[in-house]
Amino acid sequence: xxxxxxxxxxxxxxxxxxxxxxxxxxxxxxxxxxxxxxxxxxxxxxxxxxxxxxxxxxxxxxxxxxxxxxxxxxxxxxxxxxxxxxxxxxxxxxxxxxxxxxxxxxxxxxxxxxxxxxxxxxxxxxxxxxxxxxxxxxxxxxxxxxxxxxxxxxxxxxxxxxxxxxxxxxxxxxxxxxxxxxxxxxxxxxxxxxxxxxxxxxxxxxxxxxxxxxxxxxxxxxxxxxxxxxxxxxxxxxxxxxxxxxxxxxxxxxxxxxxxxxxxxxxxxxxxxxxxxxxxxxxxxxxxxxxxxxxxxxxxxxxxxxxxxxxxxxxxxxxxxxxxxxxxxx
Numbered sequence: 001x002x003x004x005x006x007x008x009x010x011x012x013x014x015x016x017x018x019x020x021x022x023x024x025x026x027x028x029x030x031x032x033x034x035x036x037x038x039x040x041x042x043x044x045x046x047x048x049x050x051x052x053x054x055x056x057x058x059x060x061x062x063x064x065x066x067x068x069x070x071x072x073x074x075x076x077x078x079x080x081x082x083x084x085x086x087x088x089x090x091x092x093x094x095x096x097x098x099x100x101x102x103x104x105x106x107x108x109x110x111x112x113x114x115x116x117x118x119x120x121x122x123x124x125x126x127x128x129x130x131x132x133x134x135x136x137x138x139x140x141x142x143x144x145x146x147x148x149x150x151x152x153x154x155x156x157x158x159x160x161x162x163x164x165x166x167x168x169x170x171x172x173x174x175x176x177x178x179x180x181x182x183x184x185x186x187x188x189x190x191x192x193x194x195x196x197x198x199x200x201x202x203x204x205x206x207x208x209x210x211x212x213x214x215x216x217x218x219x220x221x222x223x224x225x226x227x228x229x230x231x232x233x234x235x236x237x238x239x240x241x242x243x244x245x246x247x248x249x250x251x252x253x254x255x256x257x258x259x260x261x262x263x264x265x266x267x268x269x270x271x272x273x274x275x276x277x278x279x280x281x282x283x284x285x286x287x288x289x290x291x292x293x294x295x296x297x298x299x300x301x302x303x304x305x306x307x308x309x310x311x312x313x314x315x316x317x318x319x320x321x322x323x324x325x326x327x328x329x330x
Contacts (some may be wrong), residue, residue, distance in 0.1 A: 003149045012075040014307040018300040021068035023128035048283040049310040062258035087115045100159045107152040114145040167323045169267045174327035185317040187246035192310045197235040207236040210292040215320040217289045270320040281309035
């Protein structure tokens with residue numbers, strides 16, 4: 001349940017971005033000094049007049065719709081008022097059980113530390129008016145918390161002797177492939193991290209042009225390779241390099257695991273699923289770039305799908321990595 005709720009929170013975070021609602025609650029933890037989301041334009045103006053230091057990058061005349069404010073409000077509600085307390089309840093419940101080992105206690109304590117860290121980073125993101133690196137850190141922290149939940153679940157399952165077959169990997173293959181899969185997991189994370197800079201930096205989404213096939217994709221501005229002079233402004237080409245390298249690595253891992261794995265080993269299925277998700281998501285990213293329309297811009301819903309598939313791919317790879325580590329310890 002905690003894992004599912006975390007993914008919902010991440011999805012609302014993506015929804016905030018595509019609707020430009022990241023600064024629609026300029027203060028924290030309140031929203032325009034209230035605990036609600038139905039803030040009229042007049043009330044927004046009055047609050048900015050009383051708090052001129054909180055005027056965001058869009059200027060003092062900009063007003064947010066109720067829907068924009070609601071997306072930020074519900075994101076905070078789910079993360080701070082529901083997910084956070086549930087993590088604490090879960091930690092307290094597990095601490096009272098004597099049949100669970102030290103690994104479970106440590107993993108549950110880690111979830112508490114990470115959810116507290118995530119709240120602090122959320123506050124920082126608001127204070128910095130959704131500066132690109134703060135948004136990237138916010139998403140990264142959410143993925144780290146997601147990993148801790150997976151580890152906690154697996155630790156509990158091991159303590160209770162109820163680990164499902166589909167996460168039981170052969171120790172020999174796990175020992176051989178553990179480092180490779182950890183590198184693939186890190187690569188998937190870097191793909192998401194670089195993609196966050198693309199989505200939150202002004203002009204980065206059009207950094208490779210909007211001329212359609214083949215100039216804006218698969219080429220970048222009509223070039224196969226281009227020099228990088230500004231890491232942030234040209235984050236799209238860097239993101240594409242990460243995606244290309246990791247995709248090739250996943251394809252290679254899928255092939256070699258297929259050749260080496262024995263019957264009954266589930267690791268190759270995990271990597272195959274990761275490769276399929278990553279390939280599908282690369283295609284969605286390309287479709288997003290090619291969806292540019294002079295009047296409407298990009299089809300932003302694809303951006304949300306792109307984020308969620310990227311997070312899911314990372315989660316699958318991270319779970320496989322944890323499964324390998326568990327098999328090696330066993």
